[in-house]
Amino acid sequence: MSGSHNIPFLDLVAPHRELKAELTEVFHRALDTAGFIGGPMVEELEKAFAAFCTTSHSAAVSSGTDALRFALMASGVQPGDAVITVPYTFIATTEAISQSGALPEFVDIDERTYNLDPQKLRAYLQTRCAKDSSGKLISRRSGRPVSAVVPVHLYGQCADMDAILDIAKQYGLIVVEDACQAHGAEYFSRKQNRWFKAGSMGRAAAFSFYPGKNLGACGEAGAVTTNDAELAAKVKMLRDHGQARKYYHEIEGYNGRLDAIQCGILHVKLRHLPKWNEQRRERAAEYDRLFAGAGSTIGLPFEPSWSRAVYHLYVVRTGDREGMIAHLAKAGIGAGIHYPVPLHSQNAYRALKYSQGDFPVAERVAGEVVSLPMYPQLTAEQQRRVAEEVLRFARLETPVTLAAGESH
Numbered sequence: 393m394s395g396s397h398n399i400p401f402l403d404l405v406a407p408h409r410e411l412k413a414e415l416t417e418v419f420h421r422a423l424d425t426a427g428f429i430g431g432p433m434v435e436e437l438e439k440a441f442a443a444f445c446t447t448s449h450s451a452a453v454s455s456g457t458d459a460l461r462f463a464l465m466a467s468g469v470q471p472g473d474a475v476i477t478v479p480y481t482f483i484a485t486t487e488a489i490s491q492s493g494a495l496p497e498f499v500d501i502d503e504r505t506y507n508l509d510p511q512k513l514r515a516y517l518q519t520r521c522a523k524d525s526s527g528k529l530i531s532r533r534s535g536r537p538v539s540a541v542v543p544v545h546l547y548g549q550c551a552d553m554d555a556i557l558d559i560a561k562q563y564g565l566i567v568v569e570d571a572c573q574a575h576g577a578e579y580f581s582r583k584q585n586r587w588f589k590a591g592s593m594g595r596a597a598a599f600s601f602y603p604g605k606n607l608g609a610c611g612e613a614g615a616v617t618t619n620d621a622e623l624a625a626k627v628k629m630l631r632d633h634g635q636a637r638k639y640y641h642e643i644e645g646y647n648g649r650l651d652a653i654q655c656g657i658l659h660v661k662l663r664h665l666p667k668w669n670e671q672r673r674e675r676a677a678e679y680d681r682l683f684a685g686a687g688s689t690i691g692l693p694f695e696p697s698w699s700r701a702v703y704h705l706y707v708v709r710t711g712d713r714e715g716m717i718a719h720l721a722k723a724g725i726g727a728g729i730h731y732p733v734p735l736h737s738q739n740a741y742r743a744l745k746y747s748q749g750d751f752p753v754a755e756r757v758a759g760e761v762v763s764l765p766m767y768p769q770l771t772a773e774q775q776r777r778v779a780e781e782v783l784r785f786a787r788l789e790t791p792v793t794l795a796a797g798e799s800h
């Protein structure tokens with residue numbers, strides 16, 4: 393197969409080629425005014441992104457990791473707290489928790505959606521936490537007060553927020569959404585009988601504009617969204633050395649601003665995001681169709697009726713993941729693994745003293761997932777070829793976990 397026929401896992405060149413004139417214009421505008429930090433380009437993006445997320449506020453920051461850290465700090469998480477999240481996410485989720493001074497604690501994911509399992513969250517709060525004499529909820533595992541929960545909208549699909557918000561309310565927990573992969577994803581609340589955008593349901597939410605995300609900067613970038621004006625103001629202080637007025641520092645903050653050029657670039661790209669997300673959904677539906685006959689040999693993404701996912705990634709499962717990736721590589725097709733090792737098994741978190749077997753679903757899923765090429769510019773012909781190779785491989789393989797109980 394010649395190089396020109398290769399299908400990359402991700403194509404970041406094509407979308408930037410299409411937008412080159414508009415993006416260059418942003419750079420000229422910044423050069424002409426030397427407005428590099430703060431100013432109208434930042435405020436315009438914040439307004440537009442808040443409108444996109446249907447929140448009243450957004451604050452542009454230097455990365456998704458900073459967005460999550462600032463969101464946690466501004467929503468009231470205190471040093472010494474415990475914050476609950478999933479072990480099956482990118483490490484930035486737990487880095488942000490640690491950097492806010494809190495300790496991450498894990499609850500396992502749902503086998504079909506790969507997101508926080510609300511039943512397991514409830515069980516954890518009921519059986520692994522207890523109220524102390526002052527009424528504070530204390531984790532038995534760490535002895536720390538549990539103050540927040542961070543559901544991650546993985547692969548571009550919202551976690552089951554009705555249930556999570558209910559449980560959080562019952563236990564007095566702050567909810568901060570990790571929406572870093574979910575720009576524009578939607579969730580249908582059965583409770584409120586309407587659709588919600590990712591990033592509009594918790595106290596605050598964090599988005600990443602890392603280049604490969606559904607909305608990506610030409611560099612590092614992120615944003616916090618919230619419906620709480622005070623919280624937004626706090627994030628804006630945290631990102632700018634704790635000051636709301638130059639050289640008057642209310643708190644000790646950080647250098648976590650997003651520069652004007654990146655804001656201008658993101659504003660240009662934001663106009664294309666609804667179309668790009670629609671194209672991702674179409675491509676996901678096309679993969680679903682192409683794989684429809686594969687039976688139990690490959691596991692497909694599951695989109696509940698209450699979800700409109702934006703397919704940051706299209707992830708399938710197979711009993712022989714390394715085999716499938718090697719087969720695809722030989723056919724000139726790129727693939728990824730998101731994520732091969734759950735966080736509780738990472739060396740970085742040995743001190744948390746979790747063991748293999750603590751989160752069986754995350755562990756099983758982490759051993760079986762393969763992310764296939766997924767981007768708005770992916771052509772029907774490319775998708776047909778990807779599917780052909782996946783199916784060719786799958787038919788050679790004996791299903792392992794996915795067809796458990798089946799005898800041959």
Ligand SMILES: *Cc1c(COP(=O)(O)O)cnc(C)c1O
Nearest residue numbers: 455456457482484485572600602
């Ligand atoms: C990308 C990502 C982040 C971090 O975003 P950065 O902009 O890279 O700091 C956090 N959480 C999740 C789930 C992500 O995918």
